[in-house]
Amino acid sequence: MKLLMGLDLGTTALKAALFNLKGQLLAVSTQEYSLITPKVNFVEEREDIYWKAFADAVTDLLTQYPDARQSEIAMAISAQGETIFAMGEDGRALRNAIVWMDNRAQVEAEELREKFGNDTCYKVTGQVSFEPCWPASKILWLRHHEPEVFQKTKKFLLIEDYFIYRLTGRYATEGSLVCSSTYWDIINRRYWKEMLDYIGIRENQLAPVLESGEIVGQILPSVADELGLPHQLTVATGALDQAAGAIGAGVAKEGMFSENIGAALAICAPVSHPVYDPNGKLPLFVFPLKGMYMIHTFTNGGMTLRWFRDRFCDTELAAERAGLGDAYDSISREVGKVPAGSDGLIMLPHLAGSMPPDQNAKAKGVWFGFTLQHTRQHFMRAIMESLGYILRRNVDSLRAMGIDVHEIRSLGGGSKSRIWNQIKADINGITLETVKSKEAASLGAAILAGKATGVFSDIREAVHEMVSVKETIEPNPENRSVYDAGYEMYQELFHDLTGCFAKTK
Structure with missing residues (x-):
């Protein structure tokens, strides 16, 4: 066997x-x-x-x-x-x-x-x-x-x-x-x-x-x-972990894009030839498919939601310790009670600086636009939306380089949340798919081993045989206008606060 x-x-x-x-x-x-x-x-x-x-x-x-x-x-x-x-x-x-x-x-x-x-x-x-x-x-x-x-x-x-x-x-x-x-x-x-x-x-x-x-x-x-x-x-x-994870999520051709929200938000976008960012901000790597390259970068991701969970979600953590369900699942249910756009609440989730395409080691976390009507659930949703905006910044940067992105494969801890996946699909206006395997990086490495030993003729055949889509999430067009406005505000805030960031330690 x-x-x-x-x-x-x-x-x-x-x-x-x-x-x-x-x-x-x-x-x-x-x-x-x-x-x-x-x-x-x-x-x-x-x-x-x-x-x-x-x-x-x-x-x-x-x-x-x-x-x-x-x-x-x-x-x-x-x-x-x-x-x-x-x-x-x-x-x-x-x-x-x-x-x-x-x-x-x-x-x-x-x-x-x-x-x-x-x-x-x-x-x-x-x-x-x-x-x-x-x-x-x-x-x-x-x-x-x-x-x-x-x-x-x-x-x-x-x-x-x-x-x-x-x-x-x-x-x-x-x-x-x-x-x-x-x-x-x-x-x-x-x-x-x-x-x-x-x-x-x-x-x-x-x-x-x-x-x-x-x-x-x-x-x-x-x-x-x-x-x-x-x-x-x-x-x-084998391959670099994020590249292996992309393969394990079924990303094996140009036009696909993997996003992995764990402690970081990491993205991988394979391309058929070397493509350099004219702004000099998005790194270029070799992709595991012969002759291909990839744009790969990362920024703070799940770290921000974990920070919020550990400091402001005592009820959810106590329920988890009592065996009543995962705290993140509880947070996701609370987020579902808040409308798209968080009623105008915007977050910059840069608790440890920001990375490409908006690299700034001094960037800080910011909440903007909260009023007397906002609740704890609004802040939860604004965190999830902020990561969706960062994802869109990366997608827009890729498109500016002539790289089309028409399908997102989601993996990592962030992909377990149905509401978060919908938020990411809506903000980007792109179909998002999750995969059945919870071990995408290990699966990607196993796929490479199978290709090497002739079990499969190539990596695409291996992906076809070994990677299964769990769920396909289409963007909701009703949320497009509110997220376009939120994305524009997110970018303006980051740009306008650059001088303030520079004055901080």
Whole structure:
């Protein structure tokens, strides 16, 4: 029996899932871990913590689905970007991994900006600017601050590369993940020699770049025995987490668009050729389908609703603790009592700054237009509508670049709310669909594994077989005018308050 495994390497949790060839979820295990934050702007993790989480997840999977022990399995990885390992000659990390959100390399990022310029960064790598979190900046920081580690490093690996190496003994990475390294040429699809020379590393210190959904090799027998996995396990290249999630939601052609509301609102829009934002704000990545690219960005999303839940929804949280239903479901029911447009209440949900296409690190959350008639339910709905407006800003920016968007696939925690999905469809005037699988990123990785091993002829066939639409939500034309007015007000507020934001800390 053939099974497909998707491994989703998240920031604070690892998730492993087993699927059959129809996309049915057979078993899933989530293993959480805590990050190490020794100083301000430092975020790290030990390699053994990642590996133990994986081992524990595999044990759990095999307990849930014992037949997997005797099955032929193909697996691939959905990976967080920018987390980097400095590996020694013995194949072990010389120090903790530096996690993607680590911002220690601020001086180094500025050094790269002065040397190459952000315009060159965008043209060559697809990233709109040099930032501390990108691996090139982190490697330069190691050269400056930990020269002994830098000199001893045999390989600099991203987190997907690391797991592939531990599983197979071979080095490999893939385009969607290495894009944000800022040492890879996204158009010519090769390492950027000038950048490697400047930060002081050689190409052979990095993993060879393959396409997503290519076989890397078989699991090492010793690792299979350690984990209890079958020796007939093939490891393939996967994809950046948001790209894998898009595939797992069925986004496999131009004109489709995925939105994922979790802690962040992340968007992915595949395109058939490289498209640069004339305003230089929307990053360009490689998409997992061969020859394709994607516009990918994110901003604060579910974080805002969670903030509101934790501080102002004691009743809903108490009911949840008493086993009377999920607090978010209760919030959604309350939102349904308020008319579209929240009776003029508008929110800017930038509790931790805003990201492209309206990038402003100093942006703040704002409530505007509330009166004596407004209730707590109005504030709940205004939060949901604010994320719909951000989604529309991204859609409008894509259209300004000549990219048509006619279908939205929704995934993540935000897709569980029927009323929120309707709000997003109404604000954008676009059909929105949700999918049955709750594990889109893991499913996307499994699809790539199936394509790599020949189970499917290509990714589109795999999507057809493994991804099922749960619900199709058409926009309600009766709400169009009120949301057009709300969207215009949202944009005016953001623009007019820019000067006020600049005066804040």
